[in-house]
Amino acid sequence: MVGDAISHAVLPGIVIAFLLTGSRDSLPMIIGAGLLGVITTLLIEFFHRYARVQADAAIGITFTWLFAIGIILISVFAGQIDLDQDCVLYGEIAYVPLDLWITESGLSFGPRTLWTLGFVTLLVIGFIVTGYKELFLTAFDPAYAAAIGISTTVWYYLLMTAVSLTTVASFESVGAILVVAFLVGPPATAYLLTDNFKTMLLFSVGIGIVAVVIGYYLAYWLDGSIAGAVATITGLQFALAFVFSPTHGLYFKRRRTQVA
């Protein structure tokens, strides 16, 4: 899972951007994380292709190493900056309403992350809509795509850039663990529920939204961590789909399913 790797590996990029600018502005952080995201994919490719390491080993070594550097950077400078390990790992979704975007004239536009995440959402939707057929083809059959002149490398790096961008924009509010839970959980659940690629994309989004709403009230009721509760719900959703899915579920059909 390269997406999983990127979501962890962007951490040093965020921290370095923060240390250089000394502020929690989104723009430098997004640039820092975006750069690290691309470096991560390049490193994975490099280890896999030139050091002849297995793909999963290359992913594993790259992201744990980069994530560890990020953690060390945070712990070393923890006293001086308001970015701590808990915040990075679990996020501070409860604080989102407190972090408002207020102009110099004192006009409030509401929570700042709402705007950055909204912008990134539009960007990602635009990317998927314009590049849909290329993404679909390169994901299914890269050799054929290359043979008919569609560059698999270009689309792979564009996709990974989109993943880095999404990750870093979500990072602040939900933390690394929930980013990974959302990158993998809802799509895996949707995969079990439909055989159509477009439906799968829409289902993923819907499943994610349901997990957030239920997770939030669960956390409220338990008086626990919101991120933890939401991640738990994504796991539960997957378990339910795994057993009860009409097409792939164990309950209805004893059929071997593979989740990539």
Next chain:
Amino acid sequence: MILQVDDPVVEVHDLTVSYDRKPVLWGVDLTLPAGSLVGVIGPNGAGKSTLIKAMMDLLPASSGYVRIFNEPLKQVRKRISYVPQRESVDWDFPASVFDVVLMGRYGNLGLFKRPRKADKDAAMQALEKVGMQGFADRQISQLSGGQQQRVFLARALAQNADIYFMDEPFAGVDIATETAIIELLRTMREQGKTVVVVHHDLQSASEYFDWVVLLNMRLVASGPTQQVMTQELLEHTYGGKLTVLSKVGDLLRKQEFPARETRRQNNVIL
């Protein structure tokens, strides 16, 4: 015996391909005639797939070059189609048969454009040609091996290219599919298309193809089927493998090649 043709559709010049600095194809130099059904034949690990991939520039060549329609590859991409090995993709991918066949139109569509009605019609026609029109909405994970192969073939047909490279299209398919595919290939040849097929079965090879390339890391032979499928050249290709050799012997006895008499011609390079 390596026969070079005038005015070839494919010209491979001094091609060497290596994996990890170890060459798997050595100095291949061949030309293929237009409008022919070409079989690429050789033992496992002979570099058959590597050769067609390198012909399409999917693998980097250590030396040499390939020209198709007397042009560099980049300029003729849209006239080239490819049928990869069936096992090379994940058939559990969430897509329908029609989705996959429609991919054949993507190359001509270009960026940002969605498939139009004409593209969908072309995809449907291609499905009809392989006898799979009833399966358009079927999920690809529910197909048999032969049906998967037909879907891949339909995708290449939808592209309406001029030259087709196919990697083991007859591997692991039922006899009905094999017959359907070879009929289709013959029709394509009659329309003036060139089809290059990686093939592993010697028995059917002499029946299917009109031009054969024998390969075992180096090019052993390239020429009209009857002149190439001789005991001497096959032994040279499969050298030392006794089980295969005895099969070759049986095959030769069964089919009684008139090959030896016609072997020497003017422009033959031995």
